[in-house]
Amino acid sequence: MAPKVLVSDKLSETAVQIFRDNGIEVDFLPTLGKEPEKLIELIHNYDGLAIRSNTKVTDKILERATNLKVIGRAGIGVDNVDIPAASKKGVIVMNTPYGNMITTAEHAIAMMFAVARQIPEASASTHAGKWEKSKFMGVELTGKTLGVIGAGNIGGIVCDRAVGLKMKVLAYDPFLSDERAAKLGVTKVKLAELLKRADFITLHVPLTDKTRNILSRENLAKTKKGVRIINCARGGLVDEEALADMLKEGHVAGAAFDVFAKEPATENPLFGLPNVVCTPHLGASTTEAQENVALQVAQQMSAYLNTGAVENALNMPSVTAEEAKVMGPWLKLAEHLGAFIGQMTDEPIKAINILYDGKVAEMNLDALGCSAIAGVMKASNPDVNLVSAPIQAAERGVQVSRTTQAKSGVFDAFVKLTVVTDTRERSIAGTVFSDGKPRFIQIKGINIDAEIGEHMLYTTNKDVPGIIGTLGRIVGENGVNIANFTLGRTEPGKDAIALLYVDEAVNDVVIGKLKETGLFQNVSPLEFAVA
Template sequence: MPKVLVSDKLSPTAVQVFKDNGVEVDYQPDLGKDKDKLLEVIGQYDGLAIRSATKVTEKVIAAATNLKVIGRAGIGVDNVDIPLATKKGIIVMNTPFGNSITTAEHAISMMLSLARQIPEADASTRAGKWEKNRFMGVEVTNKTLGIIGCGNIGTIVADRAQGLKMRVLAFDPFLTADRAVEIGVEKVELDDLLARADFITLHTPLTDQTRNVLSAEAIGKAKKGVRIINCARGGLVDEAALAEALKSGHVAGAALDVFLEEPATANPLFDLPNVICTPHLGASTSEAQENVAVQVAEQISAYLMTGEITNALNFPSISAEEAPRITPFVKLAEALGSFAGQLTETSITGVRIEFEGDVADLNTRPMVAAALTGALKPLLADVNMVSAPQIAKDRGMQVETITREQQGAYDSYIRFTVITERQERSVAGTLFASGKPRIIQVKGINMEAEVTPYMLYVTNLDKPGHIGRLGTLLGELGINIANFNLGRTEQGGDAIALVSIDGTLTDDQLSRISALEDVKQAKALKFNL
């Protein structure tokens, strides 16, 4: 009988789920806070069920000699070292959709509280004052709500706001025009949203692309008197810039459930009268906590008893028999999706994934999920191979798959095409004898390049001297070249360089590369291999 440790607080119903499925469960809800005790006992267990208090560090994973699965009741897995767990063969699962309604409702509650100054009016009244004229609020009816990030939670917020008779704008690069019509929102660019919205609410993960999406510059473009709500992630809003805008009156008020540094025991925003602050309560309802607890218990039990994998962050849903053949192609598909996703800057309306040769006879569903994961991850940090297909569907992305017999020189290859409102962009790859992914075509240009963790992608005009100038500049910038791969359409036409380098590029270095003669585009690419 497999044995599971529950080291954080889960509901009695969840504990019973383990027992009902024939899993021995050891419920020690405070053990996660005791690092030394956790290290001492973790080797006894096949599964670990946690919330946020338990930190699954390198030491814990090293001591977990029998551990097969970690289940996080909730979406965030910052407290789990996923790369090390993966290396040791431990499946890491989460429950990505259990908190959606609760978080959306909290955002709406914060918006209404902000509109009517409810917390401040409550404090004033409790202090024995009767300042009826002081707390003049605003109606939300017929006001415009701007939603930044219209995925699962953002869509629920839009639905609730429409029930309040609000006009809803949405900025989301992955939201298609058809999907926007379906959920009743107006799809706009960020500057348009800023200029028109009376209220702005954020519902996007924190990534390099979304960090400070409401920067000082963006806040300056916002409509005077706007009210800002953030129940998503700290770091999406420049807190210093927001404080200045609140003081000046450009922003009428803000309601924040999340902060750049948490626990937020001190923050300059706390001293401002037109700010509502709550301690990251987005998922804090009894219903949500029950849902994610029961769900994680069911997922862990299914894996330990039958081998079924659901909502895994580090492994596709494939059987043990399929794994040796499929896994290398899963990695190839994710690399191709990541390549295209990192180069795409406009809304994705659809993707096309073509499988040719021997790979077409395999189970391609995990490969499709992996390719979508790679494409979506640059903007959606929490996406995984289970959630990616649902996220694509929620955003109205059309996903087309094609399988066919071998027609070219390669026994197997995969082509991934991103379709946007402006263009189509394709990248194709295959596996060589080493089993490592290789790029064989980009935008119709044939080439051969091994996928490495850090790469520089450059498009340019095929003119003499370009390679020398690029190589010289990389040397001057102290950037070591591991491999230099080239391709072109024709003499004097469009050309591509894919350069494997030994580290990341700074924005300044990339700007200098972009400024080289004949360079059309330069992008730094990063792959999780």
């Protein structure tokens, strides 16, 4: 029986035809995504669901999706898909991360021109029959300094275009290597230096806990007087109220925003202010981009439904069904090892080295490596997946190597991940026990035996009395329950570590109180995708 796909948002006829050409039955109902109750009634009939942004794939829809095998999102953002629920249901979620990169980058450049020359205001004035030539005095881009926050796929294109415009480009990106910066023709700087020197600042990072309000009131105050801010990435990267205040005060000369903290944005502190250009999230809205992502998602879904090939999946490693039975826990371990180091590293990564010991060295090392790299990269880009992670690492000049060896210790197998930066090396090792659960067995060369949980707390300190009591007291007094407590040390009185598996995320209050004790060299809350 032929697979059956539902297209619940607007895709082109060409994309729909790709499904048919691959022997897949298609129901093209482009308005169904706006009728969730009706979608719930029909979803059980389909093996695949192709969507854009209008369809919200909730846990309620997934509960009724008894035959659904794959969801394909024509575009990069998957905020409208409950990925954990899809994973639990065994449904693959694919996106098309590269189909709209150029379009979004071009929109950022267009917005920069618009705010530099006050084009929207001048156009409205002229349409109104006025001729206010002297009112709209703009600035040139040539020779100006552009600060690019985030030099990944889209940010890299913006850098390239800006260099072509004869701008001086500064790039802040913790994962940008010297080699990649040189290739782009940009100067790699710290955020503080970028804020101080840039005439224009454009953002091209995902919204994460680390990037939320990266242009806070405090950081905006550090910017050069007369700076212009462009955000075509994600709402929430800039404190919009603070920016509005600084626009009114004249510290910021202009802003151009395509994305907002709350969307649809029917009201916003930036609306109505002079020399603020606003568009309704048009970054990917070109004919070419919309067609590209539609064709790509149809091809990806067809390949999976017909052959099992997986491309650009956000919640599934690229392994065969036979491999998955054995490798599943090891793939999760590799991801956890990467996630640990990724969350602990805030400077450019030069190299990732992976050691496979014992029986794990005989598995699908490409898939394991992708899982480890994805774990590292997700700390800065949660949209990364097993397919895109190695590409992004290569683009940033990260050298990835692997070594295999026969069983060398008490464990039948283990994986050790080492990340190299300009200033240090970080390493962590783990194994999978007979119960199928991944464990951390070594951090910084210190042997441990740590169960991995969704919420964890990692500390480093000198091996002195009172550490256990201090940790237990402070987290307990602040309502954090400890599920598992692991300690390790090099030797008495020397370097020691603690790794706590806790029932809820450790907040900034707890972190602050632990740091105030003066006992800990490092206190880091960690999050792991254990589902």
